[in-house]
Amino acid sequence: MIIDRLCEEVKKYGPVCVGLDTKIEYLPEYLKDKDISDSEKLFEFNRKIIDDTLDTCACYKVQIAHYESLGLEGLKAYSETLKYIKENNKLSIGDIKRGDILSTATMYAKAHFEGEFEADFITVNPYMGEDAISPYYEYIKSKEKGLFVLMKTSNPSSSDFQDLEVKDEKLYMEVAKKIESWGEEFVGQSGYSSIGGVVGLTGAGELINIKNELKNSFFLIPGYGAQGGDPKVLKQLFKDGICAVINSSRKIITAHKNVDETETFSLCARKETLRMREDIGWEK
Numbered sequence: 001m002i003i004d005r006l007c008e009e010v011k012k013y014g015p016v017c018v019g020l021d022t023k024i025e026y027l028p029e030y031l032k033d034k035d036i037s038d039s040e041k042l043f044e045f046n047r048k049i050i051d052d053t054l055d056t057c058a059c060y061k062v063q064i065a066h067y068e069s070l071g072l073e074g075l076k077a078y079s080e081t082l083k084y085i086k087e088n089n090k091l092s093i094g095d096i097k098r099g100d101i102l103s104t105a106t107m108y109a110k111a112h113f114e115g116e117f118e119a120d121f122i123t124v125n126p127y128m129g130e131d132a133i134s135p136y137y138e139y140i141k142s143k144e145k146g147l148f149v150l151m152k153t154s155n156p157s158s159s160d161f162q163d164l165e166v167k168d169e170k171l172y173m174e175v176a177k178k179i180e181s182w183g184e185e186f187v188g189q190s191g192y193s194s195i196g197g198v199v200g201l202t203g204a205g206e207l208i209n210i211k212n213e214l215k216n217s218f219f220l221i222p223g224y225g226a227q228g229g230d231p232k233v234l235k236q237l238f239k240d241g242i243c244a245v246i247n248s249s250r251k252i253i254t255a256h257k258n259v260d261e262t263e264t265f266s267l268c269a270r271k272e273t274l275r276m277r278e279d280i281g282w283e284k
């Protein structure tokens with residue numbers, strides 16, 4: 001199961017997930033000025049950050065909106081970034097947050113678990129229920145793929161729906177339990193399922209509530225850094241072992257701003273990743 005590989009990467013390199021939410025405005029000046037296409041610029045930026053963080057992180061999350069917003073040029077860089085991560089024997093999460101009826105979800109599965117946009121894990125939205133998720137199951141079984149399904153998101157308005165009371169419980173908890181039940185048949189040797197959950201670091205209480213209710217779920221945790229999530233809660237979360245990867249995007253990939261606008265900018269990303277790894281309490 002792919003989740004066992006992710007657990008191994010976490011053991012070796014720590015639980016940081018480097019978020020490649022790359023925008024042209026984040027590029028160092030030398031790269032912005034280079035006489036190459038936008039697609040080549042985005043890929044060169046990502047490639048250098050990947051090269052300099054390989055031994056500091058468990059995986060990379062590539063957020064598709066940042067590439068889609070630039071049309072085909074951007075999607076070419078998205079595809080090349082995923083391929084480069086694979087060539088370097090690292091794991092990728094395609095942050096696509098899809099959710100649709102079965103026939104359409106089948107095509108999303110094909111699009112993001114095969115071919116040009118192939119990732120190891122993708123993020124999906126559970127709002128439409130299990131038939132919007134089940135088309136991914138055959139890829140989890142036969143192609144070593146995995147999902148991170150939204151359980152409790154990190155944004156301020158996540159409470160609009162996710163905190164509603166349903167059957168004497170918050171909706172996010174009902175959703176989290178349902179997601180864990182979908183993942184039961186995909187539990188690997190690590191004891192975790194290849195269907196995991198996305199839970200924001202900005203809601204420390206909810207993160208612990210979810211952890212206490214679920215047995216086999218591994219978490220993708222966004223909200224560190226630019227969104228201000230407090231890493232103190234991770235000590236409690238990790239008391240029986242590391243059960244999550246912690247994503248940081250903007251704080252890592254813009255670490256060079258006003259410091260290094262030259263070809264060595266990616267060393268700032270490395271420094272921030274190492275600092276973060278220490279800040280979240282990882283010890284080998």
Ligand SMILES: O=c1ccn([C@@H]2O[C@H](COP(=O)(O)O)[C@@H](O)[C@H]2O)c(=O)[nH]1
Pocket residue numbers: 019021063095152153154155198199200222223224225226227247248249250251
């Ligand atoms: O609840 C969620 C789900 C996904 N995200 C994504 O994570 C990163 C966070 O970026 P930062 O720059 O570290 O804030 C981004 O790609 C989001 O789309 C999330 O933040 N919260």
